[in-house]
Amino acid sequence: MAKPALLQTLDRALRVLAVFDWEHPEWGVTELAHHLQMPKSVVQKTLATFAHHGFVYQEPVRRRYRLGPRLLSLAQVAQPELARVAHRYMANLAEATKETVKLTVVDGNQTVIAHAVESPQSLRMTGRVGERNDFHRGASNKVLAAYMKWEAVLDALQAHLPADHPVLLEPDRLRRELEAIASQGYAESHGEVEEGVTAVSVPVRGPLGEVEASLSIVGPSVRVTEGGCRRWLELLQQARALLERELGLKEEAFVRKGG
Amino acid sequence: MAKPALLQTLDRALRVLAVFDWEHPEWGVTELAHHLQMPKSVVQKTLATFAHHGFVYQEPVRRRYRLGPRLLSLAQVAQPELARVAHRYMANLAEATKETVKLTVVDGNQTVIAHAVESPQSLRMTGRVGERNDFHRGASNKVLAAYMKWEAVLDALQAHLPADHPVLLEPDRLRRELEAIASQGYAESHGEVEEGVTAVSVPVRGPLGEVEASLSIVGPSVRVTEGGCRRWLELLQQARALLERELGLKEEAFVRKGG
DNA sequence: CCTTGTTGTTTCCATATTAGAAACAATGTA
DNA sequence: TACATTGTTTCTAATATGGAAACAACAAGG
Numbered sequence: 001m002a003k004p005a006l007l008q009t010l011d012r013a014l015r016v017l018a019v020f021d022w023e024h025p026e027w028g029v030t031e032l033a034h035h036l037q038m039p040k041s042v043v044q045k046t047l048a049t050f051a052h053h054g055f056v057y058q059e060p061v062r063r064r065y066r067l068g069p070r071l072l073s074l075a076q077v078a079q080p081e082l083a084r085v086a087h088r089y090m091a092n093l094a095e096a097t098k099e100t101v102k103l104t105v106v107d108g109n110q111t112v113i114a115h116a117v118e119s120p121q122s123l124r125m126t127g128r129v130g131e132r133n134d135f136h137r138g139a140s141n142k143v144l145a146a147y148m149k150w151e152a153v154l155d156a157l158q159a160h161l162p163a164d165h166p167v168l169l170e171p172d173r174l175r176r177e178l179e180a181i182a183s184q185g186y187a188e189s190h191g192e193v194e195e196g197v198t199a200v201s202v203p204v205r206g207p208l209g210e211v212e213a214s215l216s217i218v219g220p221s222v223r224v225t226e227g228g229c230r231r232w233l234e235l236l237q238q239a240r241a242l243l244e245r246e247l248g249l250k251e252e253a254f255v256r257k258g259g
Numbered sequence: 260m261a262k263p264a265l266l267q268t269l270d271r272a273l274r275v276l277a278v279f280d281w282e283h284p285e286w287g288v289t290e291l292a293h294h295l296q297m298p299k300s301v302v303q304k305t306l307a308t309f310a311h312h313g314f315v316y317q318e319p320v321r322r323r324y325r326l327g328p329r330l331l332s333l334a335q336v337a338q339p340e341l342a343r344v345a346h347r348y349m350a351n352l353a354e355a356t357k358e359t360v361k362l363t364v365v366d367g368n369q370t371v372i373a374h375a376v377e378s379p380q381s382l383r384m385t386g387r388v389g390e391r392n393d394f395h396r397g398a399s400n401k402v403l404a405a406y407m408k409w410e411a412v413l414d415a416l417q418a419h420l421p422a423d424h425p426v427l428l429e430p431d432r433l434r435r436e437l438e439a440i441a442s443q444g445y446a447e448s449h450g451e452v453e454e455g456v457t458a459v460s461v462p463v464r465g466p467l468g469e470v471e472a473s474l475s476i477v478g479p480s481v482r483v484t485e486g487g488c489r490r491w492l493e494l495l496q497q498a499r500a501l502l503e504r505e506l507g508l509k510e511e512a513f514v515r516k517g518g
Numbered sequence: 519c520c521t522t523g524t525t526g527t528t529t530c531c532a533t534a535t536t537a538g539a540a541a542c543a544a545t546g547t548a
Numbered sequence: 549t550a551c552a553t554t555g556t557t558t559c560t561a562a563t564a565t566g567g568a569a570a571c572a573a574c575a576a577g578g
Contacts, residue, residue, distance in 0.1 A: 005304060005307065005527095005528080006304070006307065006308040006311055007268055007272070007304050007305060007308045007564085007565075008536090008537095008563095008564060008565085009266055009268035009269055009535090009536070009537095009564080009565080010268055010269055010272045010305060010308045010309070011308055011311070011312075013266070013269045013272070014308070014309070014312040014314065015312075017333065018312070020333070020336050021336055022335070022336055025336050025340075028554070028555080029554080029555055029556085030553090030554065030555080038537095038538095039537065039538045039539075040538090040539095040555085040556090041537080041538065041539085041540095041556085041557080041558095042536085042537060042538070044555070044556065044557090045264060045265070045266050045536090045537095045556095046266060046269060048264070048265065048556090049265040049266045049269045049270055049273070050269070050273070052265055052270070053270075053273040053274075053277070053367075054366045054367050055273065058555095060465075060467055060469075061466065061467065063545095063554075063555060066337075066340070067333060067336050067337035068337060068366065069337065069364050069366040069371040069373055070366055070367070070371075071330065071333045071334045071337040072334050072337055072338075072371055072372075072373065072388055072389035073366070073371055073389045073390075073391050074276065074279070074326060074330050074334070074389075075330045075331050075333070075334030075337075075389055076281070076387065076388075076389035076390065077279050077280055077281055077284050077326050078325075078326035078327060078328065078330040078331055079325070079326065079327070079328055079331065080284055081284075081325070105328050107313045107327065107328040107329055107332070108312075108313050108329070112328040112329075112331055112332055113331075114328055114331065128335065129331055129335075130331035130332045130333075130334055130335035131332075131335065132332050206319070207320065208319055208320065210319075264556095264557080266535085266536075267534090267535065267536085267565090267566095268535080268536080268564090268565070268566095287525070287526080288525080288526055288527085289524085289525065289526075297566095297567095298566065298567045298568075299526085299527090299567090299568095300527085300528080300529095300566075300567065300568085300569095301565085301566060301567075303526070303527065303528090304527095304565090304566095307527090317526095322525075322526060
């Protein structure tokens with residue numbers, strides 16, 4: 001990773017923002033400074049600036065900081081193109097299978113659910129847009145990993161998994177699995193992330209040929225027969241072909257005339 | 260507004276991020292620099308740093324920038340405490356009325372939908388979390404404005420409305436309207452934001468007594484009778500009371516013991 | 519195959535801005 | 549009253565940044 005000359009102030013500020021996660025949604029200045037090993041005053045000024053823009057706000061009573069509503073607005077604009085184009089196909093898939101359909105992309109060392117259309121049934125898998133996962137398990141995540149360089153996958157896992165995690169202790173097992181996925185062009189998962197959940201996932205390629213996302217159908221294992229799984233795969237392949245064609249044409253139009 | 264000593268680098272960076280909106284979701288460096296009257300190199304370094312953290316990404320083909328998937332993850336955490344607590348009551352309201360229920364908060368010069376539970380009916384109002392609106396129209400927005408200082412409302416509107424907008428030409432009309440809302444404790448709107456849409460909204464107060472959000476029911480006017488509107492208001496007032504009690508107790512517990 | 523007009527990216531240096539320690543203020547606690 | 553906690557502000561050396569201008573990578577069109 002060559003450093004492309006980052007701005008230190010901003011870089012630190014984004015590291016500050018990154019510590020607000022699901023397990024730790026609120027922070028005090030001192031606590032946060034200690035956690036990141038930064039001077040208190042720097043953290044304080046950073047948070048004050050974020051607060052001025054609505055990215056964080058300070059609870060009036062406890063004076064602790066939380067992420068602010070501005071992020072909700074920004075998230076609406078984030079990643080629309082791919083998700084917008086894919087939505088129609090995803091809705092069709094959800095309609096045809098009555099199961100939840102997810103579109104997943106890579107972000108740094110993890111994957112992120114970029115878009116989801118939930119199953120109409122009561123017993124359904126939730127598709128939480130923005131949810132992050134690691135590369136080593138789950139059909140949608142393994143598909144993405146299968147088309148990355150192996151070293152990148154390993155680095156990413158090492159950054160998020162404990163050092164004594166089974167996958168890291170015998171990485172070759174995962175590596176062979178990913179190679180198999182890459183060569184067959186899809187992945188299945190049976191209860192890997194959550195018990196009783198089955199998923200099938202295929203890669204989606206952009207106009208330059210790289211995998212930009214994975215498209216997945218996910219549902220309760222009790223509803224999925226052997227043949228059902230094959231049908232999901234067929235439907236996914238069809239949808240993938242149509243989606244890639246639309247993405248390709250779109251890009252081509254851009255390249256030709258520039259908008 | 261006294262300036263609380265902001266970090267210039269971060270302040271500018273957040274202004275850069277803010278220009279990515281629904282109408283203009285992608286930017287080139289030069290274009291963006293010109294728009295904000297900043298040096299190209301500054302914008303470029305800012306975007307590169309954002310990109311390194313997944314806040315933006317660069318289209319491979321056109322090399323233009325868009326908001327990235329990291330924002331989706333952050334938005335998940337940004338759902339404030341308030342939205343989490345309110346969800347149950349909102350779901351109950353949606354169940355009872357079969358209409359869409361929204362929770363709206365103030366962010367800077369506008370309002371933001373912080374949480375929504377959509378109507379189960381086919382013809383329904385969408386509740387887009389993250390959607391921004393101005394203070395001068397719509398029940399949920401006017402309720403929030405009614406409990407702000409009038410000058411702040413006016414400033415906010417001037418920042419977002421054209422100078423020759425009707426509301427700004429005769430502000431006293433809006434002012435009296437907001438005063439009426441504040442004294443009666445709720446707002447109704449009939450087709451103010453969108454034709455054929457009726458909404459009723461009440462304020463939600465935090466433990467310190469300030470209005471933290473507005474809670475609204477919104478649906479197609481064709482389904483709402485005069486009496487139906489009153490029923491909405493009653494249900495909202497009930498839900499508001501329960502919600503405020505839970506918020507108050509929660510804060511109190513924090514204050515007492517700090518955990 | 520050169521121009522010319524675009525991009526995004528990098529270099530460079532004076533200097534304005536920030537990093538960081540330490541003092542400060544505002545709380546709640548013994 | 550003293551004591552520990554907070555979050556906030558001050559201050560200065562030093563460095564990271566701002567900004568102009570050069571650079572590189574493309575297209576378009578002569």
